[in-house]
């Protein structure tokens with residue numbers, strides 16, 4: 001069997017088109033244009049690529065984009081002052097501080113300083129707690145995109161065996177909560193898990209978010225499983241050029257899985273599309289207009 005390829009690029013484009021249509025409606029009916037502020041500290045090239053792509057897609061969706069660049073040497077108090085300014089700015093409905101931050105800055109302190117109503121990353125402890133307790137919350141974009149992709153394979157995830165590889169605050173932990181909310185049976189595996197292959201073999205739905213290139217082998221995968229690969233790892237190719245691979249050995253896995261996301265072109269494009277969804281939702285909530293179903 002060869003797996004169906006889950007085309008994250010196309011699914012993300014459809015989602016962005018729905019967001020753009022809603023943005024037009026909000027402008028027409030409520031004189032509201034959602035605004036997203038992105039804060040980039042330093043010169044991390046991967047972060048700079050993400051941030052450019054975010055700004056472009058925000059504008060293409062008809063939203064306002066505010067870019068703030070601070071030097072690598074910025075102090076924590078200067079960054080906190082910028083967050084305060086954005087919290088108070090009525091044109092800004094979403095605030096994203098790109099991670100990682102340099103070592104002189106306490107990331108948790110910065111993430112906790114963002115107004116929870118504008119926390120489009122869903123990283124504020126209040127939003128994490130709301131998600132964990134089943135209250136409406138802004139939810140982290142990558143896990144949100146993962147669940148959306150899984151639901152293109154299975155309309156209902158209820159009762160399915162889901163295995164999440166990885167327990168980060170950005171992906172693994174919120175993903176567990178989102179899958180529980182979908183009534184999946186969730187197992188979490190991580191670097192200390194024994195018999196990882198055996199655990200992975202249970203999964204009808206496998207989410208790999210460990211940041212280890214091609215760690216998950218084809219032989220670990222249950223035949224017919226849906227595989228969502230969150231990994232983005234740069235490795236040296238045989239020709240000496242670098243290439244991007246996921247956390248799953250794709251060529252092996254696609255022989256066994258029922259459906260699988262490619263890397264690139266799977267989860268990656270969904271993250272920014274979900275950021276636009278969160279910005280739209282935040283703008284609606286702040287203005288007190290009903291959020292559209294997307």
Ligand code: GUN
Pocket residue numbers: 096097098099100121141142170271
């Ligand atoms: N760095 C890598 N992924 C993310 C993300 O989803 N949000 C932020 N703010 N920084 C990141």
